[in-house]
Amino acid sequence: MSGRMSLCGMIFLLLTLISCTQPSNVGVYDGLDLRTQAQELESSVHWAQELESSVLTETVGGADGIIKSISSDSSIIFASGKEKEYEPVYPEIEGFSILNTSMLPETARIVLENFCNAIINGTSADACFARNSIYVLVVFRYDLAKYNAGKFSEYILGEPFSSPTIIQCPVRFLKKDGTPMDFAVYLKPDDMCRICAIEYLKGGQ
Numbered sequence: 001m002s003g004r005m006s007l008c009g010m011i012f013l014l015l016t017l018i019s020c021t022q023p024s025n026v027g028v029y030d031g032l033d034l035r036t037q038a039q040e041l042e043s044s045v046h047w048a049q050e051l052e053s054s055v056l057t058e059t060v061g062g063a064d065g066i067i068k069s070i071s072s073d074s075s076i077i078f079a080s081g082k083e084k085e086y087e088p089v090y091p092e093i094e095g096f097s098i099l100n101t102s103m104l105p106e107t108a109r110i111v112l113e114n115f116c117n118a119i120i121n122g123t124s125a126d127a128c129f130a131r132n133s134i135y136v137l138v139v140f141r142y143d144l145a146k147y148n149a150g151k152f153s154e155y156i157l158g159e160p161f162s163s164p165t166i167i168q169c170p171v172r173f174l175k176k177d178g179t180p181m182d183f184a185v186y187l188k189p190d191d192m193c194r195i196c197a198i199e200y201l202k203g204g205q
Helices: 002-021 033-045 075-079 108-119 132-148
Strands: 151-155 167-175 180-188 194-203
Touching: 002 151, 108 151, 108 167, 108 194, 167 194
Parallel strands: none
Antiparallel strands: 151 167, 167 180, 180 194
8 A cells, every 4th residue: 555655656746847847838928028019010110201291280370350269261351350451352253354443543433334324324425435536435336236235234343454544444234134245445544534445345145
C-alpha cells in the first residue's frame, strides 16, 4: 500500500515539474501596446490635401448693426440701420435694362415722362424734341406703325448712360396685353435735355 502511494506521489511530482517547465501563451506581451498600434495605423493612412484650408479659421464679416452670431446676407442689410452705407440693389428686366434711374438728371426725367405720356395718351410730343429734331418724332411714329405697335398702356424707364454731350436712356412701352416694344432715347444736355434721336431696339407685333 505504501509502495503504491509513493509511486503515485512520484508521478504527481513528475507531472508538476513538467508543467512548470512548459511555456504558457496566456498574456504574452508581443511589444504592440495600444499607442504603438495607433501610431502604425496613422502612418499607413494617406491624408488628402484640404480644399479650403482657411474655411475653419477665417473671420466671416457681418453687417453693421447686426449681432455677429447671426449669419448676415443681403436680405437683412436693411434691418441694420446702416442701409445708407450700402449701395442699393436694383431689379432688372432681362433683355431690357436695370431699373435704376437714379443717375438720370431731373430735367431729362421730366422730358422723358412727358414724351412717354404723350405717346400713351395720343397727345402732342413736339415740345419734348430738340431744335431741328422734330423729324425724329415722325420717324418714331412710323416705326410704331411699321411694327404694328398699336396703343400702349404704360412705359418703363431703364438705367441711363450719360456723358457731357449726350444722355441715352432705354424706354420700354407696354401694350395692355403686356407686349413690349423697346427704344433707346437720346437727349441733349445742352438743349434742356430734349430728345434728339430715338433708336428702335426690338419688340412689337
